Amino acid sequence: xxxxxxxxxxxxxxxxxxxxxxxxxxxxxxxxxxxxxxxxxxxxxxxxxxxxxxxxxxxxxxxxxxxxxxxxxxxxxxxxxxxxxxxxxxxxxxxxxxxxxxxxxxxxxxxxxxxxxxxxxxxxxxxxxxxxxxxxxxxxxxxxxxxxxxxxxxxxxxxxxxxxxxxxxxxxxxxxxxxxxxxx
Amino acid sequence: xxxxxxxxxxxxxxxxxxxxxxxxxxxxxxxxxxxxxxxxxxxxxxxxxxxxxxxxxxxxxxxxxxxxxxxxxxxxxxxxxxxxxxxxxxxxxxxxxxxxxxxxxxxxxxxxxxxxxxxxxxxxxxxxxxxxxxxxxxxxxxxxxxxxxxxxxxxxxxxxxxxxxxxxxxxxxxxxxxxxxxxxxxxxxxxxxxxxxxxxxxxxxxxxxxxxxxxxxxxxxxxxxxxxxxxxxxxxxxxxxxxxxxxxxxxxxxxxxxxxxxxxxxxxxxxxxxxxxxxxxxxxxxxxxxxxxxxxxxxxxxxxxxxxxxxxxxxxxxxxxxxxxxxxxxxxxxxxxxxxxxxxxxxxxxxxxxxxxxxxxxxxxxxxxxxxxxxxxxxxxxxxxxxxxxxxxxxxxxxxxxxxxxxxxxxxxxxxxxxxxxxxxxxxxxxxxxxxxxxxxxxxx
Numbered sequence: 001x002x003x004x005x006x007x008x009x010x011x012x013x014x015x016x017x018x019x020x021x022x023x024x025x026x027x028x029x030x031x032x033x034x035x036x037x038x039x040x041x042x043x044x045x046x047x048x049x050x051x052x053x054x055x056x057x058x059x060x061x062x063x064x065x066x067x068x069x070x071x072x073x074x075x076x077x078x079x080x081x082x083x084x085x086x087x088x089x090x091x092x093x094x095x096x097x098x099x100x101x102x103x104x105x106x107x108x109x110x111x112x113x114x115x116x117x118x119x120x121x122x123x124x125x126x127x128x129x130x131x132x133x134x135x136x137x138x139x140x141x142x143x144x145x146x147x148x149x150x151x152x153x154x155x156x157x158x159x160x161x162x163x164x165x166x167x168x169x170x171x172x173x174x175x176x177x178x179x180x181x182x183x184x
Numbered sequence: 185x186x187x188x189x190x191x192x193x194x195x196x197x198x199x200x201x202x203x204x205x206x207x208x209x210x211x212x213x214x215x216x217x218x219x220x221x222x223x224x225x226x227x228x229x230x231x232x233x234x235x236x237x238x239x240x241x242x243x244x245x246x247x248x249x250x251x252x253x254x255x256x257x258x259x260x261x262x263x264x265x266x267x268x269x270x271x272x273x274x275x276x277x278x279x280x281x282x283x284x285x286x287x288x289x290x291x292x293x294x295x296x297x298x299x300x301x302x303x304x305x306x307x308x309x310x311x312x313x314x315x316x317x318x319x320x321x322x323x324x325x326x327x328x329x330x331x332x333x334x335x336x337x338x339x340x341x342x343x344x345x346x347x348x349x350x351x352x353x354x355x356x357x358x359x360x361x362x363x364x365x366x367x368x369x370x371x372x373x374x375x376x377x378x379x380x381x382x383x384x385x386x387x388x389x390x391x392x393x394x395x396x397x398x399x400x401x402x403x404x405x406x407x408x409x410x411x412x413x414x415x416x417x418x419x420x421x422x423x424x425x426x427x428x429x430x431x432x433x434x435x436x437x438x439x440x441x442x443x444x445x446x447x448x449x450x451x452x453x454x455x456x457x458x459x460x461x462x463x464x465x466x467x468x469x470x471x472x473x474x475x476x477x478x479x480x481x482x483x484x485x486x487x488x489x490x491x492x493x494x495x496x497x498x499x500x501x502x503x504x505x506x507x508x509x510x511x512x513x514x515x516x517x518x519x520x521x522x523x524x525x526x527x528x529x530x531x532x533x534x535x536x537x538x539x540x541x542x543x544x545x546x547x548x549x550x551x552x553x554x555x556x557x558x559x560x561x562x563x564x565x566x567x568x569x570x571x572x573x574x575x576x577x578x579x580x581x582x583x584x585x586x587x588x589x590x591x592x593x594x595x596x597x598x599x600x601x602x603x604x605x606x607x608x609x610x611x612x613x614x615x616x617x618x619x620x621x622x623x624x625x626x627x628x629x
Contacts (some may be wrong), residue, residue: 003216004352004392005349005352007392008346008392011392026578027342027623028577030537034504035619036614039586039589041585044587049588050588051588052589053592056575082450086333089334089400089403110415110430111411112415117410117411118410122400124421139342139471144410145412148416180431
């Protein structure tokens with residue numbers, strides 16, 4: 001067997017650390033630690049709030065966005081965030097919990113944001129995701145649609161799209177699909 | 185083909201070459217190394233754990249390297265031998281189809297190599313606790329997911345106990361991957377032609393050398409197709425499968441949790457994908473492709489597996505016997521065009537959340553409030569944390585931001601440590617002033 005143990009002792013002497021003792025208890029996981037750090041480094045601003053159904057579980061939370069400009073101004077949008085133990089290797093799972101009219105969010109609440117899927121990298125953090133989410137409401141993107149009808153409306157007739165957004169946010173129907181009222 | 189096994193004529197002669205290496209020092213062997221009987225005994229008595237579906241190569245190599253006590257833990261619960269395995273998984277014969285892999289492989293090797301004992305365990309690596317892993321000398325793994333690698337890595341690092349030399353278990357990790365060197369957006373369309381021509385072998389000495397978590401950034405995440413492509417403009421059969429798997433499943437079968445090992449679930453996805461493919465006039469959706477896409481299977485290449493298995497098992501042999509220097513600490517292999525390998529020493533990451541900050545012991549007064557404890561962290565020379573947030577595995581003790589969480593955890597500040605924690609419990613502390621996080625094990629005094 002290698003002399004790794006004497007290597008370990010040398011390293012330990014060099015660091016002059018004291019010996020570990022005590023029974024093993026559950027350790028804070030790498031994912032938890034990373035989320036703790038990410039949360040601390042968030043910049044939420046006036047338009048965003050977070051809530052934690054179980055404050056001891058920081059891997060599951062809700063983000064509320066209230067855009068203060070753009071076509072979605074006046075709405076209150078809720079997203080559930082689910083972070084798994086493989087974070088930050090895996091991106092957080094984000095879903096809109098309301099049925100809304102948006103080119104990049106489908107009626108099931110799936111969100112098409114590059115950094116949530118194909119462009120996710122472990123160096124990105126929750127703040128990047130949250131900024132990206134906010135951007136979706138300021139600049140809905142018609143070229144990468146998840147709700148094709150909404151994207152067509154946005155591309156072909158911006159004014160009609162704006163009216164549809166207002167109607168849907170007030171709880172009305174657009175193209176026979178009824179939407180949830182999300183106004184403040 | 186018959187299941188008969190040829191037994192070599194001279195069973196003793198089989199080990200001659202191995203004993204040559206172990207009985208005299210070579211140019212690279214350590215100067216303190218004692219070759220001969222003692223080393224050979226150490227080798228034969230080493231209890232080795234193979235974690236993950238190691239396959240035939242590693243098992244065969246371990247047995248032929250002279251290890252006598254090999255344990256295998258394989259998470260493939262439904263892992264039975266399929267006819268498509270026979271071309272490369274050479275321990276299986278046609279008559280074995282349908283039988284569990286771990287057991288057939290163990291029986292074959294035991295029969296072929298006299299004196300070796302293989303103990304298969306069919307289950308998840310996560311089912312076993314530290315006491316189980318403590319019994320082994322070295323862990324070799326050929327795990328198929330990063331999640332499982334991170335788990336075994338942090339478990340072995342967490343086991344290191346300075347009072348017990350036996351608690352430091354070298355981890356030898358091997359893996360193959362199927363991503364091209366420049367995996368970009370365009371390549372995603374060619375997903376299916378990616379095969380496992382690349383691989384790596386690495387040696388991890390828990391807490392001493394760079395660990396799997398330190399090297400996490402080197403694992404490229406699986407190539408994902410943008411959701412919008414899947415939803416609106418599928419071009420490839422894989423896109424239709426992803427659609428059925430990601431979108432249609434949620435819509436139609438919201439209440440069922442998708443299980444990639446459930447045949448009915450796979451069939452449903454396959455049929456749904458087929459329908460969608462027909463709508464878009466896309467050809468090529470097959471059941472096998474469906475399984476491949478949802479389980480993210482990369483076609484295995486026998487030669488890559490053999491190279492990686494040979495590399496990892498010879499590391500185990502070198503570590504167990506000290507006959508030669510071991511790999512420090514990462515060998516990458518690329519076999520797409522010719523053969524290329526490169527070996528380098530991956531560095532330990534100072535801020536590695538697993539090995540970079542082993543818990544330090546700290547004595548605390550159990551009657552101290554959490555608020556006072558936090559203040560004291562700001563004064564202590566070894567910490568000097570001014571704005572810390574902290575938690576245990578199950579409890580958020582105090583989190584400064586976002587405000588909603590701060591409000592929730594503020595009442596904890598006036599509670600005594602003994603009301604929040606158990607004696608000896610570990611807390612993890614983050615502070616914006618530091619790029620690394622800290623772990624402390626709090627002992628009540």
